[in-house]
Amino acid sequence: MSALFVAGTGTDVGKTHVACALIRALKARGLAVDAFKPVVSGFDPADPSGSDPARLAEALGDPAALPRISPRRYRAPLAPNLAARLEGDVLRIDDLAADCRAALAGAHDLLLVEGAGGVMSPLTDQATNLDLIAALDLPVLLIAGSYLGTISHVLTALIALRARGVRIAAIVMSESLDAPDLVQTADALRAFERETPIFLAPRDEAWDAGELADHLAKGF
Ligand SMILES: Nc1ncnc2c1ncn2[C@@H]1O[C@H](COP(=O)(O)OP(=O)(O)OP(=O)(O)O)[C@@H](O)[C@H]1O
Numbered sequence: 270m271s272a273l274f275v276a277g278t279g280t281d282v283g284k285t286h287v288a289c290a291l292i293r294a295l296k297a298r299g300l301a302v303d304a305f306k307p308v309v310s311g312f313d314p315a316d317p318s319g320s321d322p323a324r325l326a327e328a329l330g331d332p333a334a335l336p337r338i339s340p341r342r343y344r345a346p347l348a349p350n351l352a353a354r355l356e357g358d359v360l361r362i363d364d365l366a367a368d369c370r371a372a373l374a375g376a377h378d379l380l381l382v383e384g385a386g387g388v389m390s391p392l393t394d395q396a397t398n399l400d401l402i403a404a405l406d407l408p409v410l411l412i413a414g415s416y417l418g419t420i421s422h423v424l425t426a427l428i429a430l431r432a433r434g435v436r437i438a439a440i441v442m443s444e445s446l447d448a449p450d451l452v453q454t455a456d457a458l459r460a461f462e463r464e465t466p467i468f469l470a471p472r473d474e475a476w477d478a479g480e481l482a483d484h485l486a487k488g489f
């Protein structure tokens with residue numbers, strides 16, 4: 270195992286939620302897991318508790334890891350390049366890729382790299398999450414919601430990823446609020462996507478990512 274890029278079909282679909290559950294499941298299986306989110310926006314330094322890096326750090330069991338997990342943290346809840354510019358920073362894809370490569374060089378069985386927004390969301394003024402995924406040549410764990418409309422978003426993301434030769438390790442459909450039936454939606458997606466395994470993440474306190482962890486532990 271080495272690293273997975275946790276990409277979303279959009280923002281707020283469940284990337285961090287699934288990544289945290291996967292971290293817990295892999296740690297429970299004795300694997301050395303780490304996480305990295307190259308840039309986070311919507312980050313409140315006065316109250317970082319609900320932020321992506323804080324949640325990832327908590328799942329790792331290392332709350333002090335927050336600044337290491339996300340070295341580039343911006344306040345505005347906007348695309349990273351816009352949020353950074355409001356604070357006088359200009360994000361460059363080469364810098365983000367270099368940060369990710371440094372994290373990849375760390376000691377772990379598996380590193381989860383979480384993007385920002387969806388596959389085609391901008392990270393810089395000229396580069397998207399997909400450009401970073403391609404630059405790093407990482408396989409993707411694609412996270413989708415289960416809201417009405419998600420099937421188009423998943424299939425579109427898959428086309429974009431495959432157009433750049435990106436390998437997809439698995440798809441996780443994370444149950445959205447006020448959404449149609451999760452199982453029915455996943456079955457409807459499977460009718461169009463037969464190549465990649467699709468795992469469900471129901472909105473259930475008892476759910477854990479054990480099945481996904483076991484699948485990934487076999488290699489991807
Ligand atoms: N399966 C689920 N069960 C319970 N809560 C969920 C589930 N999926 C997502 N959520 C909740 O939905 C919200 C958005 O999820 P999350 O923060 O993981 O999205 P994201 O894709 O990481 O967003 P961003 O693009 O900001 O990184 C969070 O409050 C999260 O806890």
Ligand SMILES: C[C@H](N)[C@H](N)CCCCCC(=O)O
Nearest residue numbers: 280310311346347348386390
């Ligand atoms: C602030 C939010 N939670 C994410 N971190 C950033 C989402 C950027 C989406 C950009 C876009 O695709 O329009």
Ligand SMILES: [Mg+2]
Nearest residue numbers: 284285321383
């Ligand atoms: Mg997130």
